[in-house]
Amino acid sequence: MNFEEGLKQNGLKITPQRVAILKEIQRRGHATIEEIYEDILKEYPSISLATIYKNIISLCEADLVKEVKVSLQKQRYEINCGEHAHIVCTECGKLEDIEFGMESFYHNAMITRYIQPSFVSMTIYGKCNQCLKE
Amino acid sequence: MNFEEGLKQNGLKITPQRVAILKEIQRRGHATIEEIYEDILKEYPSISLATIYKNIISLCEADLVKEVKVSLQKQRYEINCGEHAHIVCTECGKLEDIEFGMESFYHNAMITRYIQPSFVSMTIYGKCNQCLKE
């Protein structure tokens, strides 16, 4: 994904901080605020936590970044690039992406990487009838 | 669900605070910490926020209560009674339960209550191969 392009298309200025945040999220796959901050600090000692927070909000609003909420874990963020499911280890917390196909994901989860998926969390987002009317 | 029984089976003492928390979560369906606290305060002016937090942890560990994480919303809690999916309005934030059947949920979501589900979030929990070995 071209970050500069994505920022421009959403009316967000291309700043080195923003690009660094996006790169860091991409590098990690799924990053917490703290992880993003700590890592960017190394090459960018002046960056502020407030900048991370403010940008995460802008980037989520622009749909360049998506929240990943996992049970018992801190909120994470990922680059928004195509729908996929997540697979989480209930022991070590490892979080991975997995192809999102209605028929295949159970199979995929069981055979290739995890055994005995114990619980599936699914949430569907959309406009409810009432909000559609308004 | 019989709350007293559930508590007993998990070695948790039956206190009026605990029962009030469970009842409040059940009444609301999906409640935030703040909602639970505010409502219980009315009939229980001495209850402490710390008690709510401590109990939510115990109740989740005992699997009597489950976290519900929804994008852009505060964490909520629900009584753990059978697997189901969630359906969330992206406009007003309304959160509802929906039957969890692989083939039927899209249909269910579209026809009965929501139109044009715009995004599905799915997370599968289970032990990864590495953790199974250990």
Place this chain on the structure above:
DNA sequence: CTACATGCAAATTTTTTGCATTACA
């Protein structure tokens, strides 16, 4: 140039902890 973004410090909000007291079993 001008509007938006950054960084700092302070303020808020959220969650956790320690400890004395209370109450369930």
Place this chain on the structure above:
DNA sequence: TGTAATGCAAAAAATTTGCATGTAG
């Protein structure tokens, strides 16, 4: 009666805000 739970106050962690300064376009 002993152990676990409660409630308070204080501490720690997470997030937000205001404002002066800097910078991308």
